[in-house]
Amino acid sequence: MFTTNVLSSVCPASPVANGVKMRDSCKEHANGTKTLTEGLRNTVVPWVDDLIAVRDDRDETAFIRVFGHFGPRVKAFLMRTGMDAALAEECAQEVLVTVWNKAHLYDASRASPSTWIFTIARNKKIDVLRKQRRPEPEDLPWGPEAEPDQAEVLGLQQESEQLGRALRDLPEKQRELIEKAYFGDLSHSEIADQTGLPLGTIKSRIRLALERLRHSMK
Amino acid sequence: MTVKHHLTDELLMAYSAGDLPEAVNLIVATHISLCDECRAALGSYDAVGGAVLDTCDTVEMSKNSLNSVLDMIHAQDSQVQDKPVSTTVQDDVLPAPLIDYIGGGLDSVRWRSAGMGVKQAILPTSKDATARLLYIPAGTAIPDHGHHGLELTLVLKGAFQDEGGYFGRGDIEVASEDLNHTPVADISEDCICLAVTDAPLKFKGLVPRIAQPFLGI
Numbered sequence: 451m452f453t454t455n456v457l458s459s460v461c462p463a464s465p466v467a468n469g470v471k472m473r474d475s476c477k478e479h480a481n482g483t484k485t486l487t488e489g490l491r492n493t494v495v496p497w498v499d500d501l502i503a504v505r506d507d508r509d510e511t512a513f514i515r516v517f518g519h520f521g522p523r524v525k526a527f528l529m530r531t532g533m534d535a536a537l538a539e540e541c542a543q544e545v546l547v548t549v550w551n552k553a554h555l556y557d558a559s560r561a562s563p564s565t566w567i568f569t570i571a572r573n574k575k576i577d578v579l580r581k582q583r584r585p586e587p588e589d590l591p592w593g594p595e596a597e598p599d600q601a602e603v604l605g606l607q608q609e610s611e612q613l614g615r616a617l618r619d620l621p622e623k624q625r626e627l628i629e630k631a632y633f634g635d636l637s638h639s640e641i642a643d644q645t646g647l648p649l650g651t652i653k654s655r656i657r658l659a660l661e662r663l664r665h666s667m668k
Numbered sequence: 669m670t671v672k673h674h675l676t677d678e679l680l681m682a683y684s685a686g687d688l689p690e691a692v693n694l695i696v697a698t699h700i701s702l703c704d705e706c707r708a709a710l711g712s713y714d715a716v717g718g719a720v721l722d723t724c725d726t727v728e729m730s731k732n733s734l735n736s737v738l739d740m741i742h743a744q745d746s747q748v749q750d751k752p753v754s755t756t757v758q759d760d761v762l763p764a765p766l767i768d769y770i771g772g773g774l775d776s777v778r779w780r781s782a783g784m785g786v787k788q789a790i791l792p793t794s795k796d797a798t799a800r801l802l803y804i805p806a807g808t809a810i811p812d813h814g815h816h817g818l819e820l821t822l823v824l825k826g827a828f829q830d831e832g833g834y835f836g837r838g839d840i841e842v843a844s845e846d847l848n849h850t851p852v853a854d855i856s857e858d859c860i861c862l863a864v865t866d867a868p869l870k871f872k873g874l875v876p877r878i879a880q881p882f883l884g885i
Contacts, residue, residue, distance in 0.1 A: 508745075510738070517734055522726035529727060539730050543737050550741045560711055565718030572686040572717065582794055584686065585694040587710075588701035588764035614719040632685045632720045645681075649712040656711035660704045 497563035498607055505553035516563070517546050524571045530633040531575050541578055545571050555589070559598030559659040562610035575634070590663050602659060609652040616647050671703040673832075673839035679820075680706065684713035689797035694765060695820050695840070695864045701763035702838035761825045761860060769793070770801075774860075777801060784808060797866045804828065804853040804861070817866045819843045821851070826859030828852060 500516050503509035524545050528538035548570050556566055576584045617625060624646055675683075675696060682688050683696045700707045759773035769791045770776050779787035779801075787803040804810060806826065820842055821828075827836040830849040835841055843849060853859035 513741075514734065514738075517737060520721075521729045521733065523721055523724050525729060526725045526727040527721050530724065535727070538727070539733065542729065543733060543740070546737050547740045547744075551744065561714065562718050564722045565711075565715045568717040568721040569714055571721065572684075576686045580794075582690050585690070585697040585765040585768065587697045587707060610715055610718060613715050614722050617716070617719045618723060628716065629720050629723075631681065631687075632717050634685060634687055645716065647716060649709075649716070652715050653708045653712040657704065657708040660708055664704065 498558050498603065501549075501553065501556055501563045501566075502558060504550065505556050513550060516549065520549075520563075520567050521546055524567065527568075527571055527633075528575060530629075532579060532634070533575075537578070541574050542571075545574050548574075557598070557659070559602040559606050559662075560656050562607055564614075565610060590660070598659060598662065602655075602662070606652070606655045606659065609655055613647060613649075613652055620646055670836075671699075671705065671838040673835055673841060674703065675699055675706045675709075675840060676842055677709070679842070680710050681713045681716075684710055684717055689866065690793040691791070691797035691799035691864045692818075692820065692866070694769060694791070694793060694799050695822055695862055697765040698763050698824075698862055699822050699838070699840045701765060766791075766801075766824075766862065769799075779803060786810065797864055799862065799864045802859075802861045802863050804851075804859040806853055806858050807855040809850055809852040817845055818864075820864040822862045824860045824862060826857045827854035828859050828861070829854065 497516060497519065500509075500512040503512035504516065521542055525535075525538045525542040528541050528545075529535060533541065545567070549567060552570070556563075561569075573584050573586075576582055617628065620628070628645055628647075679688070679692070679696055683693060688696065700710055757767050757773050759767055761774050762770065767773060770789075777789050779789050782788045782802075785805040785808055789801045791799040791801065793799050801824075802810075804826075820840060821835070822840045823835045823837050825837060827834060828851040829835070830841070830851040832841050832843065832847065832849060835851075841849075841851075
């Protein structure tokens, strides 16, 4: 689990990022400063504070950074799923517009920015390539009272980073298999049970975040 | 929430990758609306998708891309302020994804008789799989239907029992063609289920099978 010394090794370098409310052990390091810092963004949780700045402050500068990083990735992803460059460009633009429009739904204790943007790109793909809308689970709305604490957010984001590293470290063939499954050119039956990725921990973290959410909704 | 019967990893991963027929997406989304365990598991598969996006190559956006996007968000923001979407219809039995497909709550369902007091309503999805709501009177057995292909049954109200166990609200039975089952609705109350069967061909990701939908459709 997450311990205070992990937190304190992170917090001194990361005063309150835009819109991120620090709590508990983080608070004493925060000094009430409200600046975006390189520390949080680059070493621990890249893009989280930018996305939260978009969400809470409608910060256009932060959005432009998100665009610069994710635009070319979303476009490449969509081309891998079978779109030509022109269509992928158009769709990638729409995905980024959706990022702006739906930022209020972003919950950093349940998804990394890449994960959240992936789900938007995937839905766009289904929309465009299959001309279907995709039924989505009922939203779990969350208000200020359900704001996750910093430890939860950092834990989930670190877990996401580790998952990314685990994916990169897989034997090439296995990694390609997983990528193909997500680009949509492979059956899942043979790999779902054996991705070779450590999904248990990230699942437990999301589970905890959901419990908090349910609790606060009562 | 006490859901005991869950989605398989295969279905969760395929849902995350966006590779399932619309009707299967619908039942997956409906189950997840009732089951935080599967919602969390889906989150972990979405995280794999995020990692794939991260490791993706990059393809340069076109020159005017950023300006077009900024124009789009400015145009919207001047029109409507972003407001949280609230579902207008609430229903004790039907989670939001089903309300969307029915166009209202339980009283908007257009049931058709399927014999023996059983009623059904087919929901509008793409043809590669079929989603239907089933209304099974308390204590009634659905005749043995050795179906071909995949059959997913999600309980929304009441409960049923078959060779696979006891299924209450939120539970989903994932039955492959080798399961010959005879679901019997619990005697205590009428049972409402969402059932999805895959149709011929096209069920990408699973071995194509000839569908033999039950109840004469």
